[in-house]
Amino acid sequence: MSGQADDRVVIGKLNEIRTRRPPWQLLMVGNTDGMIAFSAETNNALMRIFDLLPHLGGVTIKTTSGDLSLSRDFPGNYVNEVDALLAGILNSEPEITGIVFPATGTRPQHMATVEDPHLLPEAKELAAAEAAAETGEQPRARDGEVD
Numbered sequence: 609m610s611g612q613a614d615d616r617v618v619i620g621k622l623n624e625i626r627t628r629r630p631p632w633q634l635l636m637v638g639n640t641d642g643m644i645a646f647s648a649e650t651n652n653a654l655m656r657i658f659d660l661l662p663h664l665g666g667v668t669i670k671t672t673s674g675d676l677s678l679s680r681d682f683p684g685n686y687v688n689e690v691d692a693l694l695a696g697i698l699n700s701e702p703e704i705t706g707i708v709f710p711a712t713g714t715r716p717q718h719m720a721t722v723e724d725p726h727l728l729p730e731a732k733e734l735a736a737a738e739a740a741a742e743t744g745e746q747p748r749a750r751d752g753e754v755d
Contacts, residue, residue: 630659631689635681640674654678687727695725 634655638644646654658664658680666679698704699722709727711717718729726732 630655630680631686632658632680632682634658635679636669636676638669638674638676640671640676642673644671644673644676687731690727691725691731694720694727698722698725 634651636644657667666677669676669678694707697707698720706719706721708717708719709715716729718727720726724732726735728734
């Protein structure tokens with residue numbers, strides 16, 4: 609009986625994963641002759657394409673009314689959420705010493721560590737500047753910079 613209960617838990621988790629919404633929505637921007645509205649099925653298919661091709665930055669949809677640029681639109685706090693997840697992983701698993709994010713066309717390679725649990729290389733400085741702004745302090749200059 610315990611095996612069947614375990615199977616139900618696993619199936620429940622798989623169903624949850626399948627029905628989970630991505631942390632982004634489609635952003636459609638364009639210069640068209642009028643308002644364009646796609647069906648729910650078309651929107652879902654477009655979202656699925658972005659799910660299946662995570663490296664895809666965007667696409668252009670050609671319509672009879674003009675072109676639309678489609679891309680993922682992440683909420684403003686997603687980087688903070690990723691940073692919190694990284695901190696949780698790195699603090700709870702002492703055998704993990706770092707998580708390396710590969711370089712992209714716009715960002716160098718970066719390794720998140722317990723001391724710097726951030727997705728973005730500049731996030732540690734940004735967090736310090738935000739904390740200083742909240743307390744009214746002047747942010748400190750980085751090594752090699754003059755105030």
